[in-house]
Amino acid sequence: MDPLVERAKRGDREATAELVRRSYDAVYRFCARRVGTESAKDVAQETFLTACRSLRRYEGRSSFEVWLFGIAHNLCRKAKRSPTPVSPTDAWRCEPTTEESWLDRRALVEALGSLSGEHLEVVLLHEVEGLTYEEAAQVLGVPAGTVKSRLHHAFAKLRASLQAQGVTR
Amino acid sequence: MNVRENLKAFLDGELPEDQAAEVRRALEQDATLRQELEDMRMLGLEIRKAAAHPDPVGVEEAIGRIATPVRPWVRRPMLALSGIAALALLIAMVGLLNRARGDTPAAESAAGADLAVKSFAPMAESSVGAPGRAGEEIAAYGAAGVFPERMVVRTADIRLKADDAAAAMQKAIDLAKSLGGYAAASGISRENERSAPVGTATLRVPERSFDRALDQLRALGEVLSENSNSDDVTLQHADVSARLKVLRAEEQQYVTLLGAAKTIGQVLQVRERLNQVRQEIESLDAQRRTLERQAALSTITATFIQRAAVGQPEPSQGWAAEAWASAVNGLAAAFRWLGSAAIFLFVYSPLWLPVLLLAAYLARRLK
Structure with missing residues (x-):
């Protein structure tokens, strides 16, 4: 286990503060892509507060960041029950595509928007957050095989959607 | 195995080696599959490029909140x-x-110290034949807050082991008499020639002396078991008394009608109804008196089992029967408790x- 996490588990406030600084950006962006930038700060801070309260239960079976993502994922799900809609621009850049791009970005964002919540989640976790299938499975609380299957179907749908629009270059 | 389903996992390096080798072989032979793989690779790249990277805010605030948890x-x-x-x-x-x-x-x-019987002063003039009048009268007692003192029928059953069952039973009978009561029944029996005698006395003692009688009975031997029960018959008594009052008024009216009857037919009709009412009155009056007697005199059933003399076996049902009875009683008690x-x-x-x-x-x- 990371020595910094071990120190934080023993109640070392400096170590806890250092852990927050180290992981905050990733957790904040994780939250922003799911609940929007308006709520991201609150959810990210709530994630760290929850993590500190539950730190004794962390056994190091996954990386500390993946464990934080698991907490953030649950809090984001709760936060998403609120009626405020999440803007696509919170998760994706919608500026016009450069000449070198393989496809039109607006079409891509539209295609991503048409994915189901489960499929979009695995795309975000694997492609954007950069988690392995196993890590994504830990965050979602599902088997790794489910992540693999969802990713396959998500990409198949994205390809079909983009081909239907005729936007791939 | 469907190679196409494994294509994305192959691209991500998440396939076991044997499956990856299979995909590689399929890719060498299938140009469409190679195109799909390339499309997926490009798509993944575009998704990563399209992802927003908002500037994080609130890190120091988060550290502050953790330092001073709310x-x-x-x-x-x-x-x-x-x-x-x-x-x-x-x-x-x-x-x-x-x-x-x-x-x-x-x-x-507030109802007073006397027994219910004495407290039952008439509440109001009853109207003959009015339906539900008795119920109304009972309700009136409650509403007026002068409900008569509770009328409780108390009974007890006590089993004792005594050196001499007959002597102990006689003492119990004397005790009931000294308290103003009497023995309603008594007798001595034995199961067989070898078993010890068992004396049973049904004692009636004034309700106010019930506890004293039980105390003194306990001193007559070793208590084996004791059960007592209280049955509140206040409402039952009030109901019977009210119905009686209504019926008596009705009886009086029929008597008046009988005097005014002019034909034999009328006389017979009124007399028949009068007889019915009087029968009902007698029945209810008997019920009322029984309740009053039961409440005034409590019943104690005392059983005296004589201790076995030297060489004489204890009067026993046998260990198996006793264990059975004990287990059944225990189970019943457990169910009652639950x-x-x-x-x-x-x-x-x-x-x-x-x-x-x-x-x-x-x-x-x-x-």
Whole structure:
């Protein structure tokens, strides 16, 4: 286990503060892509507060960041029950595509928007957050095989959607 | 295995080597598959490029919040308020319950010290044949707060082991007499020639001496078992008395009608009805007197089992029968206890259920 996490588990406030600084950006962006930038700060801070309260239960079976993502994922799900809609621009850049791009970005964002919540989640976790299938499975609380299957179907749908629009270059 | 389903996992390096080798072979042979793989690779790349990277805010604030954690009830004032409301409700309900309990004896003591029979002064003139009049009269007692003193039929069953069953039984009979009662029945029996004699006496003692009689009976031997029971017959007595009063008024009216009857047909008709009413009166009067007797004189059934003399076997049903009886009694007691617990839980559910629900809610929110 990371020595910094071990120190934080023993109640070392400096170590806890250092852990927050180290992981905050990733957790904040994780939250922003799911609940929007308006709520991201609150959810990210709530994630760290929850993590500190539950730190004794962390056994190091996954990386500390993946464990934080698991907490953030649950809090984001709760936060998403609120009626405020999440803007696509919170998760994706919608500026016009450069000449070198393989496809039109607006079409891509539209295609991503048409994915189901489960499929979009695995795309975000694997492609954007950069988690392995196993890590994504830990965050979602599902088997790794489910992540693999969802990713396959998500990409198949994205390809079909983009081909239907005729936007791939 | 469908190679196409494994294409994305192959691209991500998430396939086991044997499956990856299979995909590689398929790719060498299938140009469409190679195109799909390339499309997926490009798509993944475009998704990563398209992902927004908002500038994080609030890291120092987060560190500050962790350094000085805010209590849950401060973060969620509505939770705190609902908790306080639930507590206040609980206290109010307990207070009301205690008050309700405290009121009952006061109302009862206001009725006076005499037995119910003596307290039954007529409440109002009864109207003959009015339906539900008896019920109304009973309700009137309650509404006026002068419900007569409770009329309780008390019974007890006591089994004792004594050196001499016959002598102990005689002492019990004398005791009942000294307290103003009598022995309704008594007798001595033995199961067989070898078994010890068993004396049984049914004693009737004044209700006010019931506890004293039981105390003194206990001194006559070693108590093996004792059960006592109280049956409140106040309402039953009030009901019978009220119906009696109505019927007597009705009887009086029929007597008047009988005097005014002019034809034999009328006389016979009124007499028939009068007889019916008188029969009902007699029956109810007997019920009333029985209740009064039972309440005035309590019944104690005392059984004296003589201790075995040297060389004489104890009067016993045998160890197996005793164990059986004990087990059955134990099981019955366990069921009674469970039943009582269930009833208590149900009756008190307005107190504990909201607290339980609130606790579950809090536990879920604070998890």
